[in-house]
Amino acid sequence: MIEVEALAKRFKGPGGRVVEAVREVGFTARDGRITGLIGPNGAGKTTTLRILCGLMKPDAGRATIDGLDVVAETRAAQARLGVLPDNRGLYPRLTAREHVRYFGRLHGLKGAELERRIGVLAERLGMDDVLDRRAKGFSKGQTLKVALARALVHEPPNLLLDEPTNGLDIASSRAMRELIRGFRDQGRCVVFCSHIMSEVAALCDHLVVIADGRVVAEGAVDELRARTGLQDLEEVFLSLTGQSLDAPTPPAVAPATAAS
Numbered sequence: 001m002i003e004v005e006a007l008a009k010r011f012k013g014p015g016g017r018v019v020e021a022v023r024e025v026g027f028t029a030r031d032g033r034i035t036g037l038i039g040p041n042g043a044g045k046t047t048t049l050r051i052l053c054g055l056m057k058p059d060a061g062r063a064t065i066d067g068l069d070v071v072a073e074t075r076a077a078q079a080r081l082g083v084l085p086d087n088r089g090l091y092p093r094l095t096a097r098e099h100v101r102y103f104g105r106l107h108g109l110k111g112a113e114l115e116r117r118i119g120v121l122a123e124r125l126g127m128d129d130v131l132d133r134r135a136k137g138f139s140k141g142q143t144l145k146v147a148l149a150r151a152l153v154h155e156p157p158n159l160l161l162d163e164p165t166n167g168l169d170i171a172s173s174r175a176m177r178e179l180i181r182g183f184r185d186q187g188r189c190v191v192f193c194s195h196i197m198s199e200v201a202a203l204c205d206h207l208v209v210i211a212d213g214r215v216v217a218e219g220a221v222d223e224l225r226a227r228t229g230l231q232d233l234e235e236v237f238l239s240l241t242g243q244s245l246d247a248p249t250p251p252a253v254a255p256a257t258a259a260s
Contacts, residue, residue, distance in 0.1 A: 001189055002029040002052065002158055007061035009047050021047040023213040024061065029206075031157070034180065034190045036204035040241055044213040045193055049160055052191075054078050065158055079107060082156035086163045086193075088147040092136035096127055096146045099135065100153050107154035114153075121149040140167035144176075158189040165199065177203060197233040211241040 006024045013019040022044040029035035039045050050056040052063055054074040063070045068077040090099060097118060104114045122131050125145045130138065135146065144164070151159065161180065165173040180203060183190050194200055200207065201221050209217040209224070217224060217240045225231055228239045 001031050001066060002035075002191060003064045004028070004048070004052070005062045007048060007051060007063060008059050009044075009051065009056065010059050020213050022051075022058070025210065025213070025215055026061070027208040027215060027218060029158075029189050029191050029208075031189045032184060032187045033205045034184050034192050034203050036200045036207045037191055037193050037210065038195075038200060038207060038237065039210035040243065043210045043241070045210055046162075048210070049083075049162060049191075049193070052160060053081065053083055079154065080156055080158055082151035082154070082159045084144075084148055084151045084159070084161045084164055086166065088143045090135040090138065090143055090146055093134055095132050095134055096122075096138075096142075096149070097131045099146050100149045103150040104153040109154060117153055117155075118149075121152060125149055141169070141172050144168065144172075157187075158191075159183055160191045160193075162193045163195070164192070165194070165196070173199075197237060201233045209237070209240045216240055216242075 005026050007022050007026065008020070008024055009022040011019045011021055025044060025048055027035070027037075037045055037048070047056065051058050052065070052070060054070050054077060057071055065077040065080045068080065070077045094102070100118050100121065101114060104110075104117065109117065118131075122128050125148060127142075127145050127149065130142050130146075135143070138146070144167070148164070164180065165176050168176060177199065180190060180192065184205070192200075192203060204221065206220060207218060207224060208215055217227065219227070221233065224236050224240065225233075228236050230236045230239060
């Protein structure tokens with residue numbers, strides 16, 4: 001379970017101006033549930049995720065992974081967490097196997113058990129054809145599979161998945177959604193970030209909507225629909241985040257005139 005309490009983070013912007021990226025964000029992502037963390041660009045989602053990963057310290061508030069404080073017990077909390085970042089960040093000269101093996105060793109795995117897990121993940125994710133190829137030249141789908149295998153090699157009970165279908169074709173996106181549902185059914189805690197509202201509606205059991213650094217709404221999809229009186233989840237999202245529901249007016253086109 002992931003718990004976030006009154007999280008805040010400030011940065012110095014141009015001219016020394018203080019920018020509040022996150023302001024008292026709080027939510028609970030429970031085991032056996034897919035929690036969607038959604039919001040417009042610049043809302044504070046990425047900062048929140050970086051704090052959860054232990055990459056950034058909050059200025060106020062607290063975040064825990066299975067009760068472990070991400071600041072005071074960073075290593076122990078990270079051991080309970082698997083992270084799929086939006087920026088997959090593969091090393092082009094390493095093979096897929098070497099990527100997964102390296103991350104496994106970072107989590108204290110080694111020897112036959114580590115190699116067994118790599119083999120299981122390669123089969124499960126359909127990586128056998130690229131397992132011993134260098135990452136340079138991998139497609140987006142192949143890159144995603146390696147990044148996901150890295151996140152899963154230590155069998156974490158909590159997962160942060162940032163835009164997990166970004167760049168995938170229809171078949172691969174569907175396979176990824178089924179995989180995420182499988183994580184939930186195993187009893188894992190899954191935090192899912194996406195800008196694709198149809199995907200959010202299909203996957204998430206609970207939504208946390210962030211805008212301007214704050215949680216502005218949370219609840220099941222149907223609860224948020226009832227709150228706003230809207231059915232289309234894109235319109236629900238725009239309404240809750242204070243964005244316009246009106247389409248921009250197209251520019252006027254001057255009527256054609258006959259040639260003189």
